[in-house]
Amino acid sequence: MIQEKYTTVYFSRISVKENDDEMKFNIVYQANLIPMAILKEQLEKFDINYVACNHGEIDILDEISEDHYKQLELSLGKYSIEILYDQKSQLVQRIKNILQEVAYDENQQLLTLSDYLSNQLGLSYGYISYVFTTQTFTSIENFVIMLKIERAKKLIIEGVQSIKEISYTLNYSSVGHFSRQFKKTTGLTISVFKKIVNNRKSKRTVIK
Amino acid sequence: MNTNNDQMNIFLADDDEDDRSLFKLAFDETKLNSNLSLFKSGTELMEYLNQDDIKLPHILFLDLNMPGKTGAQCLAEIKANQKFRNMSVAIYSTSNSDKDIEDTLSGGANIYIHKPNDFQKLKQIIKHVLKINWQYHTSGLNRESFFLSI
Numbered sequence: 001m002i003q004e005k006y007t008t009v010y011f012s013r014i015s016v017k018e019n020d021d022e023m024k025f026n027i028v029y030q031a032n033l034i035p036m037a038i039l040k041e042q043l044e045k046f047d048i049n050y051v052a053c054n055h056g057e058i059d060i061l062d063e064i065s066e067d068h069y070k071q072l073e074l075s076l077g078k079y080s081i082e083i084l085y086d087q088k089s090q091l092v093q094r095i096k097n098i099l100q101e102v103a104y105d106e107n108q109q110l111l112t113l114s115d116y117l118s119n120q121l122g123l124s125y126g127y128i129s130y131v132f133t134t135q136t137f138t139s140i141e142n143f144v145i146m147l148k149i150e151r152a153k154k155l156i157i158e159g160v161q162s163i164k165e166i167s168y169t170l171n172y173s174s175v176g177h178f179s180r181q182f183k184k185t186t187g188l189t190i191s192v193f194k195k196i197v198n199n200r201k202s203k204r205t206v207i208k
Numbered sequence: 209m210n211t212n213n214d215q216m217n218i219f220l221a222d223d224d225e226d227d228r229s230l231f232k233l234a235f236d237e238t239k240l241n242s243n244l245s246l247f248k249s250g251t252e253l254m255e256y257l258n259q260d261d262i263k264l265p266h267i268l269f270l271d272l273n274m275p276g277k278t279g280a281q282c283l284a285e286i287k288a289n290q291k292f293r294n295m296s297v298a299i300y301s302t303s304n305s306d307k308d309i310e311d312t313l314s315g316g317a318n319i320y321i322h323k324p325n326d327f328q329k330l331k332q333i334i335k336h337v338l339k340i341n342w343q344y345h346t347s348g349l350n351r352e353s354f355f356l357s358i
Contacts, residue, residue, distance in 0.1 A: 096347060136342070136346065137240065137339045137342050137343075138339055138340075138342075138343060146340075146343060146349070150349055150350065150353075153350070153353045154350070154353070157353060186355055186356055186357070187355075187356050187357030187358050188313075188355055192306075192309075192310065195310065195314075196310060196313045196314050196355060197353065199310070199314035200314055200316070203314070203315075
């Protein structure tokens with residue numbers, strides 16, 4: 001029923017000046033559009049760039065400073081609009097952030113990865129691993145290997161360290177182990193990878 | 209209809225009808241949250257891609273040997289256009305020569321798939337490729353050095 005989407009509000013204003021005449025306004029509004037309009041207004045107030053998507057979703061294009069964020073939350077609170085967090089995707093992001101740190105950590109870890117995650121997030125590893133896998137299509141273990149190989153690629157492209165040095169930097173037990181995992185993950189040997197990167201580079205220079 | 213933003217959008221361009229239907233069958237069995245569009249030739253693919261206001265795929269599977277516009281030509285056109293910079297290209301070919309692998313990856317492809325003869329294998333490969341590609345879309349990994357050969 002279409003009517004259900006609309007609510008009519010009658011409100012009256014007592015006029016003080018004139019002879020106690022009562023003025024009546026009738027307004028009609030679409031309840032589901034109001035929060036969105038308020039949200040847009042508030043985002044604009046704080047100069048935050050956004051894109052309105054389907055299903056009442058808004059994509060924020062900028063990083064919001066913590067200060068602005070608090071003010072925004074407070075302003076929205078006045079309209080009883082609450083910011084809800086998708087807890088699972090938030091958790092996944094936190095896991096990824098920790099894994100990123102781990103992959104870039106030069107020092108050997110004292111704890112195993114599962115204990116470390118569990119300690120950092122205050123959740124059981126079983127739950128962490130379950131949420132991660134259902135949300136990302138990959139396992140934590142495979143993701144860590146991917147991050148490590150990504151870092152290896154970066155170091156290879158930079159060309160400062162030798163392959164031997166890189167395998168030490170990344171805590172591989174040997175060059176052989178590193179080479180095998182690189183080949184297994186990318187399907188390419190390190191030397192073919194280097195060749196492709198160089199080919200692309202020279203192509204780019206030609207275009208310039 | 210599922211219009212979830214997390215849905216993967218996938219294109220395949222292959223002139224061989226059997227290869228297309230096998231791919232579709234294997235793809236359907238992966239049961240990933242994704243959406244597949246098929247193209248019969250490089251020309252048909254590029255005509256579609258060059259339209260304005262279309263939803264670009266997250267990943268394109270591209271056959272190399274097609275009559276008319278070849279996969280290599282499509283790849284070159286795609287790489288020359290900034291509009292497609294967030295789209296991964298997976299070469300899908302019967303060849304597994306080192307030269308083809310090196311040439312296409314050097315030419316801007318991200319993935320090189322040697323068409324398997326075995327259906328189970330095909331299923332595994334598609335699933336693996338889609339999962340890896342998804343990580344590049346969702347985890348801010350560097351697509352410039354995203355190469356995979358299987």
